[in-house]
Amino acid sequence: MSRIxxxxxxxxxxxxxxLIPYVEACDPDYDTSLATLRGMPAAGADLIEVGVPFSxxxxxxxxxxxxxxxGLKGGSTMKRVLEMVRAxxxxxxxxxxxxxGYTNPIEAYGPERFCTDAxxxxxxxxxxxxxxxxxxxxxxxxxxxxxxxxIRLVAPTTPDARLPVVFSGASGFVYYVSITGVxxxxxxxxxxxxxxxxxxxxxxxxxxAIGFGIRTPALAASAVRVADAAVVASALLNTLEGxxxxxxxxxxxxxxxxxxxxxGLADAVHAVDKTDSK
Amino acid sequence: xxxPLSHAPISCGVEKLSATDTQAGxxxxxxxxxxxxxxxxxxxxxxxxxxxxxxxELDAAYKAAQADPEFHRELDYYLKDYVGRPSPLWLAxxxxxQLGGAKIYMKREELNHTGSHKLNNxxxxxxxxxxxxxxxxxxxxxxxxxxxxTATVCALFGMKCAIYMGATDVERQKPNVFRMRLLGAxxxxxxxxxxxxxxxxxxxxxxxxxxVHDTYFLVGTVAGPHPYPQMVRDFQSIIGVETKEQxxxxxxxxxxxxxxxxxxxxxxxxxxxxxLDDPEVKLIGVEAAGCGLDSGRTAASIExxxxxxxxxxxxxxxxxxxxxxxxxxxxxxGLDYPGVGPEHSWLSDIGRxxxxxxxxxxxxxxxxxxxxxxxxxxxxxxxxxxxxAARIAPAMGRDQIIVINISGRGDxxxxxxxxxxxxxx
Numbered sequence: 027m028s029r030i031x032x033x034x035x036x037x038x039x040x041x042x043x044x045l046i047p048y049v050e051a052c053d054p055d056y057d058t059s060l061a062t063l064r065g066m067p068a069a070g071a072d073l074i075e076v077g078v079p080f081s082x083x084x085x086x087x088x089x090x091x092x093x094x095x096x097g098l099k100g101g102s103t104m105k106r107v108l109e110m111v112r113a114x115x116x117x118x119x120x121x122x123x124x125x126x127g128y129t130n131p132i133e134a135y136g137p138e139r140f141c142t143d144a145x146x147x148x149x150x151x152x153x154x155x156x157x158x159x160x161x162x163x164x165x166x167x168x169x170x171x172x173x174x175x176x177i178r179l180v181a182p183t184t185p186d187a188r189l190p191v192v193f194s195g196a197s198g199f200v201y202y203v204s205i206t207g208v209x210x211x212x213x214x215x216x217x218x219x220x221x222x223x224x225x226x227x228x229x230x231x232x233x234x235a236i237g238f239g240i241r242t243p244a245l246a247a248s249a250v251r252v253a254d255a256a257v258v259a260s261a262l263l264n265t266l267e268g269x270x271x272x273x274x275x276x277x278x279x280x281x282x283x284x285x286x287x288x289x290g291l292a293d294a295v296h297a298v299d300k301t302d303s304k
Numbered sequence: 305x306x307x308p309l310s311h312a313p314i315s316c317g318v319e320k321l322s323a324t325d326t327q328a329g330x331x332x333x334x335x336x337x338x339x340x341x342x343x344x345x346x347x348x349x350x351x352x353x354x355x356x357x358x359x360x361e362l363d364a365a366y367k368a369a370q371a372d373p374e375f376h377r378e379l380d381y382y383l384k385d386y387v388g389r390p391s392p393l394w395l396a397x398x399x400x401x402q403l404g405g406a407k408i409y410m411k412r413e414e415l416n417h418t419g420s421h422k423l424n425n426x427x428x429x430x431x432x433x434x435x436x437x438x439x440x441x442x443x444x445x446x447x448x449x450x451x452x453x454t455a456t457v458c459a460l461f462g463m464k465c466a467i468y469m470g471a472t473d474v475e476r477q478k479p480n481v482f483r484m485r486l487l488g489a490x491x492x493x494x495x496x497x498x499x500x501x502x503x504x505x506x507x508x509x510x511x512x513x514x515x516v517h518d519t520y521f522l523v524g525t526v527a528g529p530h531p532y533p534q535m536v537r538d539f540q541s542i543i544g545v546e547t548k549e550q551x552x553x554x555x556x557x558x559x560x561x562x563x564x565x566x567x568x569x570x571x572x573x574x575x576x577x578x579x580l581d582d583p584e585v586k587l588i589g590v591e592a593a594g595c596g597l598d599s600g601r602t603a604a605s606i607e608x609x610x611x612x613x614x615x616x617x618x619x620x621x622x623x624x625x626x627x628x629x630x631x632x633x634x635x636x637x638g639l640d641y642p643g644v645g646p647e648h649s650w651l652s653d654i655g656r657x658x659x660x661x662x663x664x665x666x667x668x669x670x671x672x673x674x675x676x677x678x679x680x681x682x683x684x685x686x687x688x689x690x691x692x693a694a695r696i697a698p699a700m701g702r703d704q705i706i707v708i709n710i711s712g713r714g715d716x717x718x719x720x721x722x723x724x725x726x727x728x729x
Contacts, residue, residue, distance in 0.1 A: 081497075081628040082614060084506040085352040085513065091496060103626045129350050129613040134627025156613065158356040160340065160349050181354035183516055188357060206354055207514040 043250025070292020210260025341530020448480025450524030525568025529616030540574025
C-alpha cells in the first residue's frame with residue numbers, strides 16, 4: 027500500500043478529513059522551504075504538496091506565479107526539489123509528499139529518470155497541471171514502474187461522460203478543482219461543492235481532495251465535510267510573502283507564521299467529525 | 305499521384321479539409337495533425353483539465369463548421385467584401401533589378417483590412433465563436449496586429465473583447481494599443497515576466513479558464529493546444545491557395561522558393577501549407593535572430609531551442625537545461641516569442657521546410673530596401689523574410705522565382721525604426 031493510500035485509510039478509520047498544505051520549493055530559498063516542509067507534519071499537515079517552480083505557470087493565479095518566480099530566483103531546479111524531499115524524508119517516513127508542477131521541467135529532466143529519482147527521494151505522487159489524460163502516456167509507464175501515484179485533476183467543466191476518462195489511470199486520490207479559474211482567486215460556494223461531490227463519488231472510489239480558493243479555516247472545514255481533504259496553497263503563500271523583507275528575503279517570522287496559519291487550518295479540518303459520512 | 309494544377313478562378317474559402325485529404329493521398333504532408341493533434345512528436349493538448357472539455361467541444365464545432373457549406377459561404381463573403389481578398393501577388397521589379405538574381409514576387413497580405421494577414425484567421429474563428437454561442441472574446445497579442453484584427457471583428461459583430469498584451473509591447477506598439485481601444489476592446493497590459501507575448505499568452509489562458517462559460521479564446525497563431533494549430537493554419541491557407549493560382553497564372557509554373565517570417569508561424573504556415581506536396585518548391589521560414597543566433601538575445605526557437613511543452617503544445621522552445629522557458633528577443637514584437645507552431649517544428653525535423661535567421665539589423669536594412677525600391681513599407685516581421693530573400697536572390701538565376709510573404713504593413717513600426725535610425729519624431 028502506498029503512503030498516500032495508507033494515510034487516507036488511517037484518516038478514514040479515525041473519522042477525520044485531511045489537510046494538504048502547499049509549499050513552493052526554494053521559496054524564497056532552499057533552507058526556508060525545507061524548514062517549512064519539515065515543520066508541516068507537526069503543525070497538522072496530513073499530506074503535503076511541494077510545488078515545482080516553473081517559469082510559465084499558466085493555470086495559476088498571481089500568488090503561485092510569484093512564489094514560482096521566487097523559487098526560481100532562490101535556485102530551484104528539479105534536482106534541488108528532489109534533494110529537498112530527500113532531506114525531509116530523513117526525519118519523516120510517513121507523511122505523503124506530492125509534487126505539483128508542469129510538464130516541461132519533467133520532460134526536460136527525462137520522464138523515466140524523473141520518476142526513478144523522485145521515488146528514490148521519497149516522493150509519493152505527482153500532479154502535473156498541464157497533463158490531461160489525453161497526454162498522460164508520457165508519465166503513465168514510468169510512474170507505474172516506480173510506484174508513484176498519478177493524481178488526476180477534475181474540474182467543474184468535466185462532464186459526467188468524461189469522468190471515466192479522467193479517472194482511468196488515476197491513483198492515490200483525486201483533486202477536485204472547485205472553480206473554473208486559476209488558483210487563489212474565487213471560492214466555490216458550499217452549494218456548488220455539495221452538488222459536485224456526489225457526481226464524483228459515483229465515478230470513483232478514490233479519496234477526493236478539494237482545492238482552489240480555500241483560504242480560511244472555515245472554508246477548509248466545509249470542504250472536508252463533503253470531501254476527504256482540503257488543499258490550501260495561495261493563503262499560505264500570501265502569509266509567507268507578507269513576512270519577507272524589502273529584498274524578498276526570508277525573516278525570522280517566515281517559517282513560524284506559515285506554520286501557525288497551518289495549525290489553525292488543520293485544527294478546523296480535524297475538528298470535523300466524519301465518522302458517519304460515506 | 306499527379307498534382308491537380310488548377311487554373312480555376314481564385315476561391316476565397318479556407319481549405320476544405322476533407323477534400324484536401326482525399327486529393328493529397330496517403331503520402332501527403334498535408335494530412336496532419338493526427339487524432340491527438342500531433343504533427344510527429346509535436347503538438348498535442350497540454351492544458352489543465354478545466355480547459356480540456358472546451359477543446360474537445362471546439363474540435364467538434366470546428367469539424368462541423370468545416371463540413372457545413374453555409375460556414376464556407378459566410379466566410380467567403382466576409383473575406384471578399386470585408387477583408388478585401390484576394391490579395392495581389394506583386395512582381396517586385398525594382399527590388400529584383402537591384403538584387404540582380406531571382407525574380408521576386410510579393411504576396412501582399414499587408415493590403416488586407418487592418419494591415420496584415422491576421423484578419424484571415426480572426427474572421428474564421430469569430431464566425432466559429434458565433435456558431436458556438438460565445439459572446440466574449442479574449443486574445444493575446446504581441447505586435448498588436450492580432451489584437452487589432454480581433455478587436456476589429458468584435459466591433460463588427462458587437463462582441464465583448466479583452467486583449468492581453470505584454471506591458472513592454474504596450475509601450476513599443478502604442479498606435480496599435482490606441483487602435484484597439486478605439487475599436488472598443490479592453491487592452492490589459494501584462495507585467496509578468498518580460499511583459500511580452502509569452503506572458504500575454506499565459507494571462508489570456510488564465511482569463512479563458514476563469515470565464516469558460518461565455519468566452520472564446522481566439523488564438524492568433526498556429527500554436528497552442530489542438531485544434532488551434534490546425535484551425536489557424538486552415539484559415540491562413542488562403543494565402544498559399546491564392547499564391548499558387550496567381551503564380552501559375554503569371555509564370556505558368558510554381559516558384560523555386562517561398563520565404564516567410566516566423567514568430568508563432570501563422571503567415572508562414574498559411575503560405576507553405578498548400579505547397580507542402582510540391583517538393584520542387586523550397587519553403588524557407590525566417591526566424592528572428594535578434595542580436596544574432598548565438599548572442600543569447602534571439603527569438604530563433606527552431607534554430608536555438610529544444611523540444612518542450614508550453615502553452616498547450618509540444619514544440620521547439622527557447623529554454624534552459626531545467627526546462628524553464630527563457631525570454632526571447634527581437635526588434636519585432638510580433639516575433640518576440642520563445643516558441644513556434646508545432647507543425648513548423650515537424651516540418652523542420654523532417655526537412656521539408658528550412659528554418660533560418662535574420663537579425664534585427666538585417667530586418668532594419670530590408671525594411672528600408674523594400675520601402676525605397678517598391679514603395680511598400682513592410683512590417684518589421686515581414687522585413688525578416690525580405691532580408692533573407694535579399695541574401696539568397698543574388699546567387700540565384702534570373703529565371704528563378706522567389707515569393708516573399710509580406711505579412712503586414714509597417715506603419716505600426718515607424719517609431720521603432722525611427723529610434724534605431726536615430727531620428728526623433
